[in-house]
Amino acid sequence: LSLGKEYGKADARWLYFDPTIVSLEILTVVLDGFLALFLIYAIVKDKYYRHFIQITLCVCELYGDWMTFFPEWLIGSPNLDTDNWFYFWVYLVFFNGVWVLIPGLLLWQSWVELRRMHHKGTNVGKKLW
Numbered sequence: 001l002s003l004g005k006e007y008g009k010a011d012a013r014w015l016y017f018d019p020t021i022v023s024l025e026i027l028t029v030v031l032d033g034f035l036a037l038f039l040i041y042a043i044v045k046d047k048y049y050r051h052f053i054q055i056t057l058c059v060c061e062l063y064g065d066w067m068t069f070f071p072e073w074l075i076g077s078p079n080l081d082t083d084n085w086f087y088f089w090v091y092l093v094f095f096n097g098v099w100v101l102i103p104g105l106l107l108w109q110s111w112v113e114l115r116r117m118h119h120k121g122t123n124v125g126k127k128l129w
Contacts, residue, residue, distance in 0.1 A: 010091035051110040058103035
């Protein structure tokens with residue numbers, strides 16, 4: 001049983017050629033995949049541009065999440081199984097929530113680090129908040 005077919009029980013757009021889903025997944029694989037590899041390199045090598053790449057990747061992911069679900073919500077979610085407790089809460093809310101939570105936390109991490117770097121040495125002893 002493929003993951004796409006299993007997830008398709010909760011979101012039927014994964015069972016047929018939905019142009020929005022397919023185009024977002026192509027963008028995710030190509031652009032986000034490249035950015036993820038570039039981010040790993042930047043983290044391992046402690047590159048100055050690490051947080052720029054991290055912010056860019058996180059915003060791309062959050063945009064993809066938005067474009068995956070918001071158009072569907074606007075038309076009343078006809079492709080989403082919101083009646084089945086398991087499919088709704090586990091497949092749709094939990095699994096997709098991970099794709100919102102992790103980029104959100106990484107955006108927060110980058111914001112804190114960029115703020116720290118900006119204030120480093122200029123406001124000794126001043127609270128960051």
